Amino acid sequence: MSDKNVYQRLAEVRKSISYLKKEKSGNQFQYVGSSDVLGALHSAINDAGLLLIPSITNHKLNERVELIGSEENQKERATYFTELEMNMRWQNIDDKNDFVDSAWYAQGVDIAGEKGVGKALTYGEKYFLLKFFNIATDKDDPDSFQRKQESIQPPKLIDGKQLAALKDEARKVAELAGAELSIIQNKLAEAAKVPSLDQLPVNLFSSAMAQLIKWKQSYEKNSQESKSAEQKQNDINWGNAQ
Structure with a gap:
């Protein structure tokens, strides 16, 4: 001292x-x-x-x-x-x-x-x-x-690294959904009740990421089901259906 x-x-x-x-x-x-x-x-x-x-x-x-x-x-x-x-x-x-x-x-x-x-x-x-x-x-x-x-006191917001992680995951969802990235980001911000993702409190980061993963898994499941149905239709058309 x-x-x-x-x-x-x-x-x-x-x-x-x-x-x-x-x-x-x-x-x-x-x-x-x-x-x-x-x-x-x-x-x-x-x-x-x-x-x-x-x-x-x-x-x-x-x-x-x-x-x-x-x-x-x-x-x-x-x-x-x-x-x-x-x-x-x-x-x-x-x-x-x-x-x-x-x-x-x-x-x-x-x-x-x-x-x-x-x-x-x-x-x-x-x-x-x-x-x-x-x-x-x-x-x-x-x-x-x-x-x-x-x-x-104003809540502590997510940092740049966390924001980048959310945007990266949102990009994957957008590609699977065939939608614009901004639409997915706005939808996530609306779900979190914030004006934009850069205003997301740090204590909501985990739940926001979980929501994106849930959406991604849902679109992946729909995509797989769609491909399976398409393959089955092709098999029928070619006489390969069992």
Whole structure:
């Protein structure tokens, strides 16, 4: 790993995880916990030889006082809103001069007053990791998420070699059927429900080839039966029929 630069190492970490399920529950929503994010990435970051070094470059503390309780027993309560401007540095542990800096923002809300910075740091670190590595979060389990992604991605199409094999087999069918090659190709594309053979998904290649072989065998059988009938007629004409 020592020969890789910081960008290559970050790319390796990014490959390690693409999805996290929302396991934690709040008052009105579900969310991914900070420990879930760190736990999922910790080993990959270590294996890549990286350090994440957060630093606070600026901060702001806003205080809001509100009245709570009944009219007879009202009390003042202060809410502290902490805002942090941060720098998140990815450091290559094998080269002190190889690093990446990213400006980041975090916020934390606290009533007691002493936890605002800690909440902001935790919030900031979690969402920085999620967004930096483009990690999706959802209520679904990871397998369900993967199936969703596969369903919306365009299917992989057959390659040139597979297309040539289909056309070669279609040519044999066309010769047996006494038809134009384009007719057989269009008929096969229609059966596979694709605009043309070059748009055939790779997972349908085997079934398309099987269809061509079935057509070829059918035409070969018809041809043999036709020749047999013709030979029998010739035998009758020449008085050779048994």
